[in-house]
Amino acid sequence: MFKRKGGLVARRFLALLMALGSALAMPAPALADKALADGASPNGALPDAADPYLLLRGVSTVQPIRDWLAPVKPTAVQPYPANGAVVKQTPPVFRWPYQDKILNWEFQLRLDAGRGLRHTVTNNWLFLDRTLPPGRHAWRLRGWPMGANATVWSEWRQFTVPRNAHAFVIPDxxxxxxxxxxxxxxxxxxxxxxxxxxxxxxxxxxxxxxxxxxxxxxxxxxxxxxxxxxxxxxxxxxxxxxxxxxxxxxxxxxxxxxxxxxxxxxxxxxxxxxxxxxxxxxxxxxxxxxxxxxxxxxxxxxxxxxxxxxxxxxxxxxxxxxxxxxxxxxxxxxxxxxxxxxxxxxxxxxxxxxxxxxxxxxxxxxxxxxxxxxxxxxxxxxxxxxxxxxxxxxxxxxxxxxxxxxxxxxxxxxxxxxxxxxxxxxxxxxxxxxxxxxxxxxxxxxxxxxxxxxxxxxxxxDNLFGDGHERDxxxxxxxxxxxxxxxxxxxxxxxxxxxxxxxxxxxxxxxxxxxxDAIMPDGGEAVPSPHAAHFPSIGWTAMHSDLTDPNRTSVYFLASPYGSLNHSHAAQNSFVIHSRGRRLAISSGYYDFFGSDHHKQWTQQSKSKNTITYDGGRGQPSHTKSAAGDTVGFAHGANLDFVVGDAARAYGNGVMTARRTLAFLRPNTILVYDQLRADQARRWEWNIHAVDEILDFGPNAMAIKNGPVSLCVEMLAAPAMEFSVNNQFPAPPDGQTDRYPAQWHGVFTTREKKTKAEFLALLSVDCATPPIGKVSASKDGGFSLAIEGKTYSINATGAVRH
Incomplete structure (x- = not known):
């Protein structure tokens, strides 16, 4: 059950800073002026072919095809275009998993207009010698093993070529x-x-x-x-x-x-x-x-x-x-x-x-x-x-x-x-x-x-996510x-x-x-830029108060299909916050070198990220594409953006629900809502990290300061919990390769083990915390609350309305 947890953190933090002789600018956050439908993109279900960015797409609800062509190993070549894909290049380069027993591949393309193409190739890719017209097309193939009959045909994989797809035909x-x-x-x-x-x-x-x-x-x-x-x-x-x-x-x-x-x-x-x-x-x-x-x-x-x-x-x-x-x-x-x-x-x-x-x-x-x-x-x-x-x-x-x-x-x-x-x-x-x-x-x-x-x-x-994230x-x-x-x-x-x-x-x-002489065949007309973007292929989201303002506040979120593979970390549903060129909520740890004790025991681990862990820092596994997240919702509006990530697949180990919503109320207010459920009781942990000392204001509130910029965090609703902070690493970085200042790590931990937990946190840049009204829990999950007299609600899917 949700309980409102205080509300004095901003005043206490500002009083402390004033005592230290600090002065902060505290602009009131602007609030969204229109409602956004559950999980919908303002641009509709498919990318607008006239939009040169093709960034503000709704998150795809098309399910991947699980036929014999789907790779067994997650690190193998993925069939492309994937089912439901919207390509930006025509023709796309077709590719599929390599199979050493297949001598030849028979490729079939079905065009929107009803016509088709057939090719036989020996490699696990195909370059077409002509552009494809705009429309919804589909492809499939079958293989011819040595000394055996052909395989069955794969399922049809549909893809869309929008009207403004760029023509790029590869010559011989x-x-x-x-x-x-x-x-x-x-x-x-x-x-x-x-x-x-x-x-x-x-x-x-x-x-x-x-x-x-x-x-x-x-x-x-x-x-x-x-x-x-x-x-x-x-x-x-x-x-x-x-x-x-x-x-x-x-x-x-x-x-x-x-x-x-x-x-x-x-x-x-x-x-x-x-x-x-x-x-x-x-x-x-x-x-x-x-x-x-x-x-x-x-x-x-x-x-x-x-x-x-x-x-x-x-x-x-x-x-x-x-x-x-x-x-x-x-x-x-x-x-x-x-x-x-x-x-x-x-x-x-x-x-x-x-x-x-x-x-x-x-x-x-x-x-x-x-x-x-x-x-x-x-x-x-x-x-x-x-x-x-x-x-x-x-x-x-x-x-x-x-x-x-x-x-x-x-x-x-x-x-x-x-x-x-x-x-x-x-x-x-x-x-x-x-x-x-x-x-x-x-x-x-x-x-x-x-x-x-x-x-x-x-x-x-800094570099936000992955190895070297701390580098300027x-x-x-x-x-x-x-x-x-x-x-x-x-x-x-x-x-x-x-x-x-x-x-x-x-x-x-x-x-x-x-x-x-740098020929631009499609022109390059000026188009107003949005201030937020979601990149579906990698599951990264950026939300800025104003992309063109050097004093912007920036909120970044990751729920990636690439998991923790290679130079990525166990960081699904994690976020990073910058403001006025300063690091506030950071991805912590250092990249002293790949495979060092510090790198393995801290930098790559979930506990070093602004994400959820449990039972003393247990989180998502590292070094695997299978520990993937999914971005299941994204919307961008004039004054309100939100993104929803699902990381249950990344955690595994009995964690059945790990859904996080980040709502950015321009210019400086962020709501973070977590839904958690496991098959056995856990002590859930809500982590946050900083480059400078974290100020502890009790079990439900804390603050970060980096020069003239600050971030206040208040748990508006959560199970009974306690807060701890330290500036230690389980293994120090290699001091002979570079200088590595201490970083600070804060953890909100539930006092009791629970199979279910919900957290609702309010993060305020410059500690300009707006007036907060009553926080009410929904019977089916989610909550509603009033911010500066306007009601916001997050439903069980994580979608935000107001």
Missing amino acids: FTDLFETAQNRDRPRHLPQGGAGKRLFAAIRSGERRRAFELFRHNVDREFLKRPMSAEPVQATFQVANNYEKQRLGLNIAKTVYRDAGAARAAAYVWIVTEEKRYLDAAMDRVRNLAAWDPKGSTGRRSQGSISREIALTLAIVLDLTYEQWSDGERALIETAITIRVRNLFNHYILADRLSLAEMPYNSHGFRHAGAIAAIASLLAGSIPDARHWFLTTFPVYLAMNNPWGGDDGGFANGLNYAGWNLMAQLRQGDILEHATGLALRHTARLREAGQYLRFFAPPGTP VKRLWRQLANAYARRLPRPYYRRYASDWGAATATPDNIFAALPR
């Missing part, structure tokens, strides 16, 4: 390779008229200032620094995991520094033709090419480092190709061949790690993009290049993006999203200029900028914002870049095609 891969092979050098930069305009802009036009700054940095940072010696010890020669990780970090710093210097000098030379830059680039390439490709910088020691060296050698060779003797060029090409062959055999051909079979491999996916890019640069020069390209590029495009869908989402953590997107844009530039295929126009890359706009708006102080990477977000404005110069991407400010002068932005 042999033609793409031959285009690259016949391309003049440097292949990875714009050529023809676009190239002439670019170099004119760099030498004497709009990009001259950025180039001169870049050149100055090269002179100061790179040319005066001596080249590094090859690291002596490989990571596989070290038994202790902590020492192995530290060694890997040191190797990475050495390689990224020297590889970056080689590329930078070559880019300055291609513009200025000054010999000192050419000499610097060639010397560093000779140095890197001489390092043992199976030693400290090889694939076995650290695959990403071997990839970095191979890609750097290929880029610099492309820029300086005619400056080398035949003998030296052959030595460099041999070094590249050995490194790429090791990556290709391990990540593309090997069954255990093949992207076609198990695509959820963050390293393998980046390796695949680099291999395709390198092959395009060395087409006609290295015999293996054709095999690499024709094998790798199709699977790279077919499985792109395994961490999300056409909405641009990236489920493997915001930190990794940034680095992966930067790599994809760089690799995409190479492949576009070498082959003519512009990957920036794939649905994934086109819409990933929207994901950045909502989850990394200007001033974002504003420089990276600024680089990506500017990269998107140059490559996809739509009004909202230009505004995003403008709000972040000018990026550091790097080749990524200096040598990108000029905006007038």
